[in-house]
Amino acid sequence: MPKKSDELQVYLKKLIHDCLPGNTVDCVIFGYQHNALHILLVQWKHVHVYSLPGGFIHKEEDIDQAAQRVLLERTGLDSVFLKQFYTFGKNNRYETNNKEQLDKKEQLVKALFGEEQALPDLIAKRVVSTGYFAMVDIEKTNVKPDLLSEKCLWIPIQKMPMLFMDHTEMVDKALEHLRIQLNYLPVGLSLLPEKFTMIDLQKLYEAILQKPQERSNFQRKILKLDVLIRHEKRMTGASNKAPYLYSFDKKKYALLLKKGIKFSA
Amino acid sequence: MPKKSDELQVYLKKLIHDCLPGNTVDCVIFGYQHNALHILLVQWKHVHVYSLPGGFIHKEEDIDQAAQRVLLERTGLDSVFLKQFYTFGKNNRYETNNKEQLDKKEQLVKALFGEEQALPDLIAKRVVSTGYFAMVDIEKTNVKPDLLSEKCLWIPIQKMPMLFMDHTEMVDKALEHLRIQLNYLPVGLSLLPEKFTMIDLQKLYEAILQKPQERSNFQRKILKLDVLIRHEKRMTGASNKAPYLYSFDKKKYALLLKKGIKFSA
Numbered sequence: 278m279p280k281k282s283d284e285l286q287v288y289l290k291k292l293i294h295d296c297l298p299g300n301t302v303d304c305v306i307f308g309y310q311h312n313a314l315h316i317l318l319v320q321w322k323h324v325h326v327y328s329l330p331g332g333f334i335h336k337e338e339d340i341d342q343a344a345q346r347v348l349l350e351r352t353g354l355d356s357v358f359l360k361q362f363y364t365f366g367k368n369n370r371y372e373t374n375n376k377e378q379l380d381k382k383e384q385l386v387k388a389l390f391g392e393e394q395a396l397p398d399l400i401a402k403r404v405v406s407t408g409y410f411a412m413v414d415i416e417k418t419n420v421k422p423d424l425l426s427e428k429c430l431w432i433p434i435q436k437m438p439m440l441f442m443d444h445t446e447m448v449d450k451a452l453e454h455l456r457i458q459l460n461y462l463p464v465g466l467s468l469l470p471e472k473f474t475m476i477d478l479q480k481l482y483e484a485i486l487q488k489p490q491e492r493s494n495f496q497r498k499i500l501k502l503d504v505l506i507r508h509e510k511r512m513t514g515a516s517n518k519a520p521y522l523y524s525f526d527k528k529k530y531a532l533l534l535k536k537g538i539k540f541s542a
Numbered sequence: 543m544p545k546k547s548d549e550l551q552v553y554l555k556k557l558i559h560d561c562l563p564g565n566t567v568d569c570v571i572f573g574y575q576h577n578a579l580h581i582l583l584v585q586w587k588h589v590h591v592y593s594l595p596g597g598f599i600h601k602e603e604d605i606d607q608a609a610q611r612v613l614l615e616r617t618g619l620d621s622v623f624l625k626q627f628y629t630f631g632k633n634n635r636y637e638t639n640n641k642e643q644l645d646k647k648e649q650l651v652k653a654l655f656g657e658e659q660a661l662p663d664l665i666a667k668r669v670v671s672t673g674y675f676a677m678v679d680i681e682k683t684n685v686k687p688d689l690l691s692e693k694c695l696w697i698p699i700q701k702m703p704m705l706f707m708d709h710t711e712m713v714d715k716a717l718e719h720l721r722i723q724l725n726y727l728p729v730g731l732s733l734l735p736e737k738f739t740m741i742d743l744q745k746l747y748e749a750i751l752q753k754p755q756e757r758s759n760f761q762r763k764i765l766k767l768d769v770l771i772r773h774e775k776r777m778t779g780a781s782n783k784a785p786y787l788y789s790f791d792k793k794k795y796a797l798l799l800k801k802g803i804k805f806s807a
Contacts, residue, residue: 403562
């Protein structure tokens with residue numbers, strides 16, 4: 278039987294003392310690289326199960342603040358786009374995944390807390406979890422696992438492994454929200470680097486919508502929104518074919534999002 | 543000091559035994575009559591404070607089921623449109639309203655449970671509440687207060703009194719959700735009677751959007767959606783001016799909502 282470390286004992290005691298029973302937050306953190314939407318996952322110690330970054334809510338914390346704290350602890354970022362999207366409260370959330378995964382949870386808990394010790398109520402009982410989604414520039418993140426995880430890593434949405442509990446459902450719901458609310462969310466500003474080409478922006482929309490966009494039509498619709506600032510050309514290949522770089526006019530973009538972008542893809 | 547009734551003792555014991563600590567649901571139930579959007583409120587016994595219908599979640603219940611139960615208990619309706627829209631988890635939710643209201647909560651609790659008795663944890667502690675919104679045909683409802691309320695009543699949104707705790711914020715958020723998601727929600731089908739005129743539908747949109755619609759333009763855009771079935775004329779005033787009655791083609795309407803109605807108001 279693995280021995281519980283002192284660090285873990287302190288962590289657990291603090292958790293029970295500091296946190297609300299019955300509520301957690303989980304974060305679906307989107308990033309974008311190599312023309313693909315990515316998601317941040319943690320992989321647990323001992324049993325190697327993947328899950329979303331998340332945690333309990335401190336007694337004096339708003340639930341929004343709890344999500345901000347999780348985001349900061351895992352990515353090093355604050356003041357990025359973060360938004361509540363859905364609360365997951367099925368009675369059988371613990372059973373929505375397969376038997377093998379449930380066994381792994383038991384194994385992890387035993388590995389961490391010891392065979393014979395009764396689990397504290399905080400961990401043993403049913404919780405309702407509020408899902409938040411964030412959009413970050415992967416280049417700016419400095420990802421770090423928590424005490425119960427061995428890894429924290431970016432995975433392309435298309436290659437996502439099976440996740441623990443109802444976390445796959447959480448990701449699906451977050452994606453649905455992202456697509457439906459696309460015209461009210463600062464996706465370009467949050468996910469692209471400061472300067473980008475028109476093709477970069479088009480590929481981002483295609484990655485989110487999972488639907489090809491016709492090039493000249495896309496460019497026309499985007500330019501019509503009047504939120505882009507044009508800069509120098511990106512000088513990589515043949516200079517006569519070099520594409521222009523753009524950035525967002527943040528003020529105009531914010532105003533437009535408030536009204537809702539009239540962009541039908 | 544008012545004496546606690548046996549009924550109330552049983553109710554309280556059952557609540558503590560049956561429910562999850564730390565989580566509740568609250569329902570923003572929209573109805574529509576006299577060309578105005580209405581909302582269902584309960585008014586508490588003894589202290590006459592208004593709040594949204596809501597309650598704790600049973601241990602074996604999904605949170606969606608808890609909201610369905612509240613809706614059924616207050617309106618007599620099931621299988622109507624009901625959707626989670628936001629979770630309210632500010633640390634100071636109890637203080638987001640004014641001092642007078644907080645005093646009233648204390649008064650109510652004392653009136654109900656007696657001066658000297660310590661409050662059970664379930665009621666005394668901080669809870670996170672998930673907001674649901676429903677849209678119902680007022681004509682079909684049979685509203686009923688719960689054990690702690692003296693009245694359950696429909697109030698026009700424009701005349702809403704101050705609500706308890708953060709319930710005014712809940713209504714505002716539900717309205718915002720209704721407006722942003724208008725093209726994905728079955729508002730006409732849920733809020734209007736089976737048959738209605740084009741003007742009825744226009745007035746409903748105006749009540750929700752708080753914005754007048756140009757009559758012929760509205761009619762053109764709605765008819766273009768191809769989801770209405772035209773019936774006989776409504777024979778009330780002069781017969782040559784009598785408006786046609788319409789109903790929704792439920793199959794076509796459902797398909798359209800799934801894609802999102804392309805209707806910019």
